[in-house]
Amino acid sequence: MSRIFSGIQPTNNLHLGNYLGAVKNWVNLQKDNECFFCVVDLHAITVYQDPKVLRQNILAAAKTYLALGVDPKKAKIFVQSDVKEHTELAWILNTVAKISELERMTQFKDKSIQHKSNINVGLFDYPVLMAADILLYDTNLVPVGEDQKQHVELTRVLAKQFNHLYGETFVAPESLVNKFGARIMGLDDPTKKMSKSAASANNYVALLDDPKVAAKKIMRAVTDSGSEIKSGSGKPALTNLLTIYSLLSGETVKDLEKKYIGSGYGAFKKDLSEVVEEFLKDFQKKYNNISDAEVLKVLNTGANHMRGLAEKKMKVVKNKIGLLV
Numbered sequence: 001m002s003r004i005f006s007g008i009q010p011t012n013n014l015h016l017g018n019y020l021g022a023v024k025n026w027v028n029l030q031k032d033n034e035c036f037f038c039v040v041d042l043h044a045i046t047v048y049q050d051p052k053v054l055r056q057n058i059l060a061a062a063k064t065y066l067a068l069g070v071d072p073k074k075a076k077i078f079v080q081s082d083v084k085e086h087t088e089l090a091w092i093l094n095t096v097a098k099i100s101e102l103e104r105m106t107q108f109k110d111k112s113i114q115h116k117s118n119i120n121v122g123l124f125d126y127p128v129l130m131a132a133d134i135l136l137y138d139t140n141l142v143p144v145g146e147d148q149k150q151h152v153e154l155t156r157v158l159a160k161q162f163n164h165l166y167g168e169t170f171v172a173p174e175s176l177v178n179k180f181g182a183r184i185m186g187l188d189d190p191t192k193k194m195s196k197s198a199a200s201a202n203n204y205v206a207l208l209d210d211p212k213v214a215a216k217k218i219m220r221a222v223t224d225s226g227s228e229i230k231s232g233s234g235k236p237a238l239t240n241l242l243t244i245y246s247l248l249s250g251e252t253v254k255d256l257e258k259k260y261i262g263s264g265y266g267a268f269k270k271d272l273s274e275v276v277e278e279f280l281k282d283f284q285k286k287y288n289n290i291s292d293a294e295v296l297k298v299l300n301t302g303a304n305h306m307r308g309l310a311e312k313k314m315k316v317v318k319n320k321i322g323l324l325v
């Protein structure tokens with residue numbers, strides 16, 4: 001049994017990429033591991049969020065975890081800002097992290113281009129807070145999409161640097177990246193990952209999109225030149241659509257390729273749009289049955305449990321660096 005930590009930012013409605021690259025994996029992992037799944041709201045504010053919308057998005061993210069199958073009897077679900085030790089440890093790790101290491105982070109570079117008018121210190125420091133989230137709980141494994149692998153690598157570096165300076169304190173975690181579906185690409189641009197904060201809503205299928213609207217997004221998705229339904233190099237759009245189809249339907253990409261020999265893109269996309277529509281209808285039925293009171297209770301229980309672990313760990317950390325405890 002491993003200890004597992006992962007989180008998603010409540011920056012907008014979660015999308016198919018968040019599900020297929022992250023939460024789907026969590027649902028499997030919770031069976032045999034000690035799992036902590038967090039709504040990382042303090043990460044979200046590194047890009048300006050409307051306060052009223054953020055509040056709704058935090059609850060929506062937690063409800064989404066539940067509706068996708070994360071089971072509070074098996075895993076702890078909580079909100080990052082409910083456990084103040086995350087930021088406390090982030091400050092301490094800041095004194096170990098090197099600016100030159102943070103400057104190499106791809107997400108920081110990408111987001112600095114995307115949010116030119118607000119390249120704030122938090123955006124730069126994001127990976128250190130993420131390291132704190134992970135190290136605070138002696139996490140062994142961090143299930144993430146391909147895009148977050150670099151941050152987990154940095155977490156390992158920080159754990160080792162701290163241990164070297166102050167003695168064995170932190171577990172150096174490993175990232176757990178799905179072989180398949182780790183990087184779901186944008187529907188409007190299959191060379192970039194599907195992202196909640198993409199400029200166009202046609203980039204993603206949000207899990208709370210009207211199922212009919214989502215079906216239309218699939219029909220409008222960019223395709224590759226030619227007409228063959230095939231994945232592989234030179235076919236980034238079809239590779240992405242086949243990946244989504246396979247992960248949602250359980251059919252392998254090979255079987256899907258066979259099934260659509262001789263069919264055009266239109267027929268393939270029509271079927272995929274129906275698969276997506278059905279998936280969203282089923283998900284939203286579950287989502288709409290979860291009340292605010294129910295999710296708040298789950299978050300409260302989760303936060304209480306996590307606070308206990310976090311307080312204990314912070315005592316150890318403070319003691320190691322010579323603070324009074």
Ligand code: AQP
Nearest residue numbers: 008009011017021022144145182183184194195196197
């Ligand atoms: N397109 C994706 N394919 C596979 N996995 C993905 N993840 C995100 N996008 C994809 C995985 O989902 C988890 C949570 O990610 P996040 O929301 O905390 O941050 P992010 O990676 O920055 O996701 P977005 O959608 O791009 O959010 P914004 O636009 O707000 O920055 C992670 O495990 C991530 O790998």
